[in-house]
Structures are given as C-alpha cells and as structure tokens.
Amino acid sequence: MDTIFALSSGSLPSGVAVVRISGPRTRFVVETFCREVPKPRRASLRKLWSSSGMLMDEGLVLWFPGPKSFTGEDCCEFQVHGGRAVVSALLEELSAFDGLRLAEPGEFSRRAFENGRLDLTEIEGLSDLIQAQTETQRRQALAQASGGLRKQLEEWRSRLVRMRALLEADFDFADEEDVPGSVADGVWEDARKLARELGAALDDSRRGEIIRDGYQIVILGPPNAGKSSLINALARRDIAIVTPEEGTTRDLLEVQLDIDGFAVTVVDTAGLRETDGIVEREGIRRARERASMADLVVYLEPVEGMMAGIDTDLQGFANVKVLRFKSKDDAGLSGDNGISVNRENGLEPLLNSIIASLAEIGDLAVPAVVTRERHRVAIAKCRDYCVKAADAQKLGSELRSEMLRLACDEIGKVTGRVDVDDLLDVIFSEFCIGK
Numbered sequence: 001m002d003t004i005f006a007l008s009s010g011s012l013p014s015g016v017a018v019v020r021i022s023g024p025r026t027r028f029v030v031e032t033f034c035r036e037v038p039k040p041r042r043a044s045l046r047k048l049w050s051s052s053g054m055l056m057d058e059g060l061v062l063w064f065p066g067p068k069s070f071t072g073e074d075c076c077e078f079q080v081h082g083g084r085a086v087v088s089a090l091l092e093e094l095s096a097f098d099g100l101r102l103a104e105p106g107e108f109s110r111r112a113f114e115n116g117r118l119d120l121t122e123i124e125g126l127s128d129l130i131q132a133q134t135e136t137q138r139r140q141a142l143a144q145a146s147g148g149l150r151k152q153l154e155e156w157r158s159r160l161v162r163m164r165a166l167l168e169a170d171f172d173f174a175d176e177e178d179v180p181g182s183v184a185d186g187v188w189e190d191a192r193k194l195a196r197e198l199g200a201a202l203d204d205s206r207r208g209e210i211i212r213d214g215y216q217i218v219i220l221g222p223p224n225a226g227k228s229s230l231i232n233a234l235a236r237r238d239i240a241i242v243t244p245e246e247g248t249t250r251d252l253l254e255v256q257l258d259i260d261g262f263a264v265t266v267v268d269t270a271g272l273r274e275t276d277g278i279v280e281r282e283g284i285r286r287a288r289e290r291a292s293m294a295d296l297v298v299y300l301e302p303v304e305g306m307m308a309g310i311d312t313d314l315q316g317f318a319n320v321k322v323l324r325f326k327s328k329d330d331a332g333l334s335g336d337n338g339i340s341v342n343r344e345n346g347l348e349p350l351l352n353s354i355i356a357s358l359a360e361i362g363d364l365a366v367p368a369v370v371t372r373e374r375h376r377v378a379i380a381k382c383r384d385y386c387v388k389a390a391d392a393q394k395l396g397s398e399l400r401s402e403m404l405r406l407a408c409d410e411i412g413k414v415t416g417r418v419d420v421d422d423l424l425d426v427i428f429s430e431f432c433i434g435k
C-alpha cells in the first residue's frame, strides 16, 4: 500500500497550509521531519527538518495513528506557513521518500471508505459539504456527512435482516407439527409497513435533490418582454445582452444565485415566437426544452402590446409551476404582478413569490433522506421488492425471502456494502486533491 500525501488546503500563498499524509510510511516521515513522534491527536509545535538536515519550516504537527484516523491508516497533518516555496520544499521532500506519492483526487476519502471508516452516503455528504455554496446545502450535506442517511438506511436494513431471520427459523421448523403460521404472517405485515415508510421517504417533492443540485428557474416570454433585463437585475450584473431589437437572446444564459439560502439557477431564454431564423428557432427549442425540466417558470408578458397566445406558449409545461408577471410596467398599471426593471418596481414581490415557491418544496426542518438520483432509484427498488414479497402469497417462503434479500441489497448499494465498484470512481473523482 502506497503512502499518499497532498496539499489539503486551498491555493497559495495563504496564512497556513495543511499538508496531509496517510499510509504505512507516515510514522517514518514524522520521525524524520520532527526527529521524534509527537503525542497522538495533539497539536504540537515542531521544527520540520528535511532528510538532509535542512530546516524547512516550523509548524503544528498532528499525528493520528491508525485505525483512529480519518482514513483508518496512520495519518499526519503538517500545518505550515502557506508560502509557495515552503509548501513545495515540503512536497518535494515527501516525494523523495520511498513508497510515497502524491494522492489522487478523493484518495484519502476512498481509503476511509475502503477501511470502513465512512459509508458511501457519508462520503457523498462530505463531497457535498466541500461543494456547498448555500446555507441549505451546507445543512443538508453536514447531516448526511455525519451519518444521518447511513443511520436511516441501517435501520431499514436491520429490519429486513430480521424478517429474513424469522423466515429462516420458520423453514427450519417447517416439518414439525406445532409451528405457528403467524410468524411468517407477521413478517409480511412488517414488509408492507417498511414499504410504506420507504414510499414516504421517496414522496418528498425531490427536496434533497433540489437543495443539492439547485432550484431551476427558467424565464420565458415573448421577444422583448424584458427577460434579459430581469436576469441582469436578479444577478445584479450583466449576464445577457439587452437591446430593443427582437430576437437578441438565442442561447440559454444562466446564472447561479443564492436566494434565501437556496442554490438557484436562473436561465434566460430566447423569446417565444414563430420565426424563420434557424438560429433563433433552435434557441426557442432549447428554451422550451429547458423550461419543461425546470422547477419554476417565470413568464413575462409586456404590459403593453400584449401578445395573444400565451396559453399555446405554455403548452408542454403542464408539470411545471408557472408564475406570470406583467413586465415593463413602468407606470404601475398592473398592480400586484406588474414589474418594471427600469423603475425597479415589483422586483421585491417577484423575489418573494420565488421564495414562497422555494418554501413549497417541503419542511426543511426534516432532513431529506434522498439527496441523489441513485438513492431514489435504489430505495424505490427496495420498496418494490418489499411489496412483491409481501403480496406473492402463491410463491413459496424461500422465494419470498429471496425477494427480501434483493430488497436488502438495494439498501447495500446506497451505503456501498454491495456491488458498487463502477460507482466509486465517479463518486471519488468529484473530490478535490487532498480530501
């Protein structure tokens, strides 16, 4: 097993830089640099010496002997001055040791997973925590990184294991006289109950995924409705070109915003109209396609020269929530849903309706179980196997028990106990080097 090292802190120069090592050679490196091994899990101020006896820097050394470390292996963190030359002296020195090499992205976390320190959902939570840009993302990621989802999954799994154990016991006594049939009956009742709980966890308006991936808002409307002006106003900078000419915007333009602690992606689009222009037509196709996948459409319609046919414009978005506003309402003619970017009228109410729509995605006090599509797929399959097993009265107990085993495996796929080799590369490559 290689010993790996990396700069775990951000770009240089910085006040402090953290260089991390993990693996069997760590102790030897610490002995060489510090001329002794400091107390485990205590911050110790030490001079750091190179193998040739040159003083590299002075800093805090944190020695974590395995298995009680992040990776489960011997680990050490050096907190040194965050100068480029300091860090490169240290990294160069480290790469000169036999059996040491630079870590790949996510490799520390991968070792933590492989040594059973963290399950896959905790790893994902950690990755999300590092990526988190908004308050709701931070809270959700922290809950998952701290084992919130793992505990729930383990509870479900242990119930399935228990059901199967009861069935096994039933098989063993099947030839004897006075076996209560009620044991198996109870199991099927439990399976149905579990299926209902799994269903409830899935029925969450995709809250966890929306928080993680961002809430998608697409601005639609006829040409010149002021869509590009609106995205610029929301972003407080020039995202899109604004002109009095119709058909200015063709491509989708997007901006990431933090609205009330939510990650929100706002997309500006080409104005919807009949046109012969090839480029504009493609822009309109993209606008419609993106809107059909959105969480919310903000539809702008200029207060004057209103275009007929708004309802045909909105065909195909039956499943998407639409908020309509009268744009360019400089004189405040349309009351509540009038907006004027030029006069900065109505923008606050518009934001408030967006915030109200965000609030509809559910009770944030209750952490979402599902934060990724792959959780949703596996939990749905688990539920289906439970229902199948419970309802398959004509099948033998062995077959029905086998269905419960398959249900169990689906949970195992989420936590990483089962059959996930192809997934690991994808998950760990999301990480930065040093984590």
Ligand SMILES: Nc1nc2c(ncn2[C@@H]2O[C@H](COP(=O)(O)OP(=O)(O)O)[C@@H](O)[C@H]2O)c(=O)[nH]1
Residues within 6 Å of the ligand: 221, 222, 223, 224, 225, 226, 227, 228, 229, 230, 241, 242, 243, 244, 245, 246, 247, 248, 249, 271, 327, 328, 329, 330, 339, 340, 341, 342, 343
């Ligand atoms: N009077 C007035 N003009 C506006 C307002 N918003 C945008 N416009 C103008 O309407 C024209 C089209 O705006 P633009 O944002 O490019 O519309 P888009 O085609 O929907 O993206 C530009 O000349 C803007 O300056 C507004 O609130 N009031």
Ligand SMILES: [Mg+2]
Residues within 6 Å of the ligand: 227, 228, 229, 240, 241, 248, 249, 269, 271
């Ligand atoms: Mg535009």
